[in-house]
Structures are given as C-alpha cells and as structure tokens.
Amino acid sequence: MAKVVERPKLKWWEQLYLPALAQGMRVTLGHLIRNLSGKTKVTMQYPEEKWDEHLPEHYRGAPALVTDEQDRERCVACQLCEFICPPRAITIKPEEIPGDDKWAKVEKRPKAFDIDMIRCIYCGLCEEVCPEQAIFLRKDYAITGTSRAEMVHDKKRLYEIGGKREGLVNKWNELK
Amino acid sequence: MDWHIIIAAAIKVVVFVFLITLPLVAMSVWAERRVSAAMQDRVGPNRVGPFGLLQAVADGIKFLLKEDFTPDHVRKGYFWLAPALTMVPALLTCAVLPFGSQLFGEKMVIADLDVGPLFVFAIASLTVYGIVLAGWSSNSKYPFLGGIRATSQMISYEISLGLSVVPLVMIYGELNLGNIVMQQAQNGWALLPLWGEGLSVKGFLLAIPLFISFIIFTVSMFAETNRLPFDLPECETELVAGYHTEYSSMKFALFFLGEYAAMIIGSGLAVTLFFGGWSLPFGWLTPESADAVVPWWVGLIHIGTFFAKVIAFILFFIVVRWTLPRFRYDQLMRLGWVFFFEIALFNVVLTALLLWGLA
Numbered sequence: 001m002a003k004v005v006e007r008p009k010l011k012w013w014e015q016l017y018l019p020a021l022a023q024g025m026r027v028t029l030g031h032l033i034r035n036l037s038g039k040t041k042v043t044m045q046y047p048e049e050k051w052d053e054h055l056p057e058h059y060r061g062a063p064a065l066v067t068d069e070q071d072r073e074r075c076v077a078c079q080l081c082e083f084i085c086p087p088r089a090i091t092i093k094p095e096e097i098p099g100d101d102k103w104a105k106v107e108k109r110p111k112a113f114d115i116d117m118i119r120c121i122y123c124g125l126c127e128e129v130c131p132e133q134a135i136f137l138r139k140d141y142a143i144t145g146t147s148r149a150e151m152v153h154d155k156k157r158l159y160e161i162g163g164k165r166e167g168l169v170n171k172w173n174e175l176k
Numbered sequence: 177m178d179w180h181i182i183i184a185a186a187i188k189v190v191v192f193v194f195l196i197t198l199p200l201v202a203m204s205v206w207a208e209r210r211v212s213a214a215m216q217d218r219v220g221p222n223r224v225g226p227f228g229l230l231q232a233v234a235d236g237i238k239f240l241l242k243e244d245f246t247p248d249h250v251r252k253g254y255f256w257l258a259p260a261l262t263m264v265p266a267l268l269t270c271a272v273l274p275f276g277s278q279l280f281g282e283k284m285v286i287a288d289l290d291v292g293p294l295f296v297f298a299i300a301s302l303t304v305y306g307i308v309l310a311g312w313s314s315n316s317k318y319p320f321l322g323g324i325r326a327t328s329q330m331i332s333y334e335i336s337l338g339l340s341v342v343p344l345v346m347i348y349g350e351l352n353l354g355n356i357v358m359q360q361a362q363n364g365w366a367l368l369p370l371w372g373e374g375l376s377v378k379g380f381l382l383a384i385p386l387f388i389s390f391i392i393f394t395v396s397m398f399a400e401t402n403r404l405p406f407d408l409p410e411c412e413t414e415l416v417a418g419y420h421t422e423y424s425s426m427k428f429a430l431f432f433l434g435e436y437a438a439m440i441i442g443s444g445l446a447v448t449l450f451f452g453g454w455s456l457p458f459g460w461l462t463p464e465s466a467d468a469v470v471p472w473w474v475g476l477i478h479i480g481t482f483f484a485k486v487i488a489f490i491l492f493f494i495v496v497r498w499t500l501p502r503f504r505y506d507q508l509m510r511l512g513w514v515f516f517f518e519i520a521l522f523n524v525v526l527t528a529l530l531l532w533g534l535a
Binding site: 021024025027028029031032034035036040042043045 | 211213214215216217218219222495496498499500
C-alpha cells in the first residue's frame with residue numbers, strides 16, 4: 001500500500017519564504033559568530049599543533065622491535081607476526097645464532113626484519129601474536145618517505161624506533 | 177581629439193576594473209570559502225599567505241597550469257567563445273557604475289551615460305549567451321540541460337529586475353546613475369530617507385515602494401547571477417556541474433570569475449540604486465552639487481565608502497548562499513512569473529499613485 005504523505009498546509013506568511021530566510025540566517029550567522037569568536041571547537045592545525053600529548057595510552061602507531069635489558073634482541077624469528085600480518089607487510093629472514101654467541105641457546109634470530117610501512121595497517125596483530133613480546137606498536141604516526149624503498153623499515157630502523165624495553169618476558173634471562 | 181578624456185578614461189578602466197574589481201573577485205572567492213567554513217564550523221583555506229589571503233593566487237596559478245582540455249565532441253568555435261562571453265559582459269557593466277564622487281576634478285565613473293540602468297541590463301543580459309552557448313556547444317546532456325535552465329531563468333528574472341527599477345527611476349526622474357547617487361546623497365538613501373528632503377512624510381511613503389523594489393531587485397539579482405538559492409544551471413546534485421561540465425582549466429576559471437564578477441557588479445548596482453552609492457549616511461561630506469569641487473581626500477573617502485558597501489553586500493550574498501537550500505525548478509519559475517512579475521507591476525502603479533497623490 002502506498003502511503004500518502006500529507007503536505008503541510010503553509011500559512012500565508014510561511015509561503016512568503018522570508019521568515020524562513022530569517023530563521024535560516026539566524027542559525028548560520030549564529031554558527032558564524034560562534035566560530036569567529038573562537039567558541040566552536042574546530043579541527044587541529046596539524047603541523048603547528050601536534051596531538052602527541054593527547055594520544056591515548058592504547059594508540060597504535062608504527063610497529064617496532066625492542067631489545068631486553070641486556071641488549072639482546074627479543075625477536076627469535078618465529079615468524080608468527082609475518083604469518084598473521086593481514087596486509088603481509090612483514091618480511092623476516094631468520095638465521096641461526098652461532099654456537100659461540102652469548103645467546104646461543106636462543107638458537108634463532110632475525111637476519112633481516114622488514115616492515116613495509118606502505119602496507120602496514122597498524123592493526124596491532126603482530127604485537128598480539130608475538131610470544132616473546134618483541135614487537136610493539138609505538139606512538140609514532142608521522143611515517144613519511146620520498147620513495148617506496150624509504151618506506152620499508154629495516155631491522156636497524158625498527159630497533160631505533162623501538163629501543164630497549166625492560167621486564168616482561170624473562171625466559172632467556174641468565175639472571176633468572 | 178581630446179586626449180585628456182581618453183587617458184583619464186583609460187586610467188579609470190585600468191584602476192577600477194583591473195586593479196579593484198578583479199582582485200575583489202579573487203577576494204570574494206576567498207571570503208566565500210572562509211565565511212562558508214565559519215558557518216559550517218570549519219576553518220577554511222588558511223595556508224597560503226596570512227589567513228589564506230593568497231589562496232586566490234594559488235587557485236589562479238593552478239587554473240593556468242592545468243591542462244586545457246577540449247573534448248572531441250564539442251563545437252569548437254562556440255565552445256571557446258562561451259567563457260569569454262560570460263566574463264566580458266560582467267566586466268563591461270562596470271563602465272556606468274559611479275564608484276566615487278570626484279578625484280582631482282575627474283568624475284569617478286568610466287562612462288557617464290544617461291542610460292545607466294538600461295545599459296547595465298542590456299549588457300548583463302548578454303551573459304546568458306555565454307551560458308547558452310556553453311551548454312549547447314558542449315554537445316552533452318548535462319550542460320545542455322544547464323543551458324536551457326539558465327536561459328529560461330534569466331529571461332524570466334530579467335523582467336522583474338527591469339520592472340523593479342522603474343519605481344526608482346520614476347521617483348528620481350533620472351537614468352544617470354551618477355545623478356541618482358547625488359540625489360540620494362543629498363536627500364537620503366532610497367531605503368534610508370533620514371536627512372535632507374527625504375526626512376518627510378513624502379520620503380517615508382515613497383520608501384515603501386522602494387523597499388518592495390529592493391526585495392524584488394535583490395532576489396532577481398540572485399537569480400540573474402545564478403547564485404544559490406537559484407543556481408539551477410549548475411546544480412551539482414542533478415546536473416554534474418551544469419553548463420560548464422565539459423570545461424577545464426582557464427576556460428572554467430573564466431566562468432567562475434564571470435559569475436563572481438557579475439555578483440560584484442550586481443552588488444555595486446544594488447548599492448548604487450538603493451544605498452546611496454558612494455555617499456556617506458546623513459549627508460556627511462556630501463558635495464554641494466554634481467559640479468562642486470571635491471577635495472581629494474573626500475573623493476578617496478567616497479570611493480572607500482562605495483567599496484565598503486559593495487563588500488557588505490557581497491557578504492550578504494555569501495551568507496544567503498550558505499543558508500538557503502536550492503529551489504525546485506517549477507518553484508523558481510512560479511516565483512518569477514506569478515509573484516515577482518505581478519508584484520513589480522503593482523509596485524510601479526503604487527509608485528505612480530503615490531507620486532500623483534503627493535504632488
């Protein structure tokens with residue numbers, strides 16, 4: 001059944017259209033005045049104002065690798081993050097840790113660890129899946145570069161962003 | 177040959193049209209964007225130059241550098257002619273607007289014609305040819321529809337626009353815009369008869385038809401300049417971009433500039449006819465007669481007053497644009513033919529009766 005919508009019967013002054021104009025202008029000019037007097041909260045002026053201090057605790061920025069308190073790289077090249085990464089941004093080349101190394105019993109470490117930041121969607125699954133708590137999403141959000149190659153974060157760069165992280169997993173810690 | 181007149185006219189053309197009106201066009205584009213932003217709780221362009229004031233320059237450079245693409249299926253000659261035909265008439269109408277009283281003994285109007293409003297209407301209605309040609313020569317359905325809409329709209333509103341000025345002409349008995357302004361300067365503006373001879377029962381009674389005239393004139397001006405709420409020829413939601421859908425680069429910019437130039441000239445005309453042009457309120461600094469010598473600083477103040485009024489009117493245009501939704505097409509036609517045409521005619525009769533009764 002078609003539903004008939006009754007059109008409202010307009011009074012003669014409403015048909016004049018001018019009162020509606022005045023009403024509309026009251027709304028728009030109200031917004032104008034509130035905006036110009038600085039009462040309206042408008043968007044942040046990005047490069048001048050940064051939102052670093054307003055970032056929430058759970059903010060997910062660029063993923064990075066971390067070392068433990070003895071400067072051992074936490075990553076054991078299990079490649080779980082590589083497999084779970086939805087956009088397949090992570091590429092890991094594992095290598096064996098030579099027997100004469102201090103951390104020989106860890107057995108494995110990444111030879112190369114690349115994250116393609118053009119692909120990364122900042123989902124945080126790598127952080128969630130990591131059994132060694134070696135990869136974390138930091139609060140860096142301004143990831144820029146002038147070429148595709150520059151946008152691939154290699155191992156060195158990842159440790160640079162990540163730095164040292166103490167506590168957490170102490171599985172390999174001699175002192176334990 | 178009287179070289180003095182030619183040189184003076186040339187200087188006035190260059191200064192008024194190219195050094196004032198065109199930058200004003202650019203500034204009004206910027207103002208439009210900033211004001212609309214403020215009305216919608218945004219910021220607007222604020223990156224290029226202080227407060228984004230140079231945004232218009234950046235836009236201009238962008239338009240110049242973009243590829244000027246001419247589609248294969250257009251009628252080239254008319255396609256190229258159309259943008260110029262919208263821009264040129266808009267600027268030509270500057271000729272009769274008195275933008276100041278006198279400066280160094282020189283009347284501040286490019287052509288002191290005795291048929292001011294008629295000249296403006298004659299030239300301004302040429303703008304429709306640009307739009308029609310653009311719509312037709314594009315050989316594409318949306319520009320075509322836009323062109324048709326523009327034609328019917330401009331023809332309908334031209335009538336009420338012309339008729340709305342008739343009462344004014346009857347009251348002032350004058351078609352020379354300079355003299356109309358001079359009368360308003362001495363005897364009160366058309367809509368503000370608070371000094372001189374205007375401050376009388378006659379002045380107040382005559383302000384009634386003038387006020388009706390003003391409303392019809394303003395609304396028709398909105399329709400003539402294709403501004404919202406009457407921008408049906410462009411009408412993004414229905415017609416892509418209307419008559420300039422197929423245009424790009426500087427040709428599009430010419431349409432854009434022509435529209436804004438028409439808006440400025442329309443504002444200038446409204447200010448001249450209804451708000452006393454260059455004159456200050458309450459007869460301050462008004463010259464004794466049209467031929468009286470005006471010191472240069474007073475002349476400059478008058479020019480400044482004129483442009484202040486024009487800018488205020490442009491801001492009104494902008495605020496209205498971002499306040500009202502678009503009319504439906506039949507509503508637009510009904511408004512033009514059924515209401516404004518009749519009201520304008522009635523207004524002429526009312527003015528005649530008032531003038532006859534008060535004589």
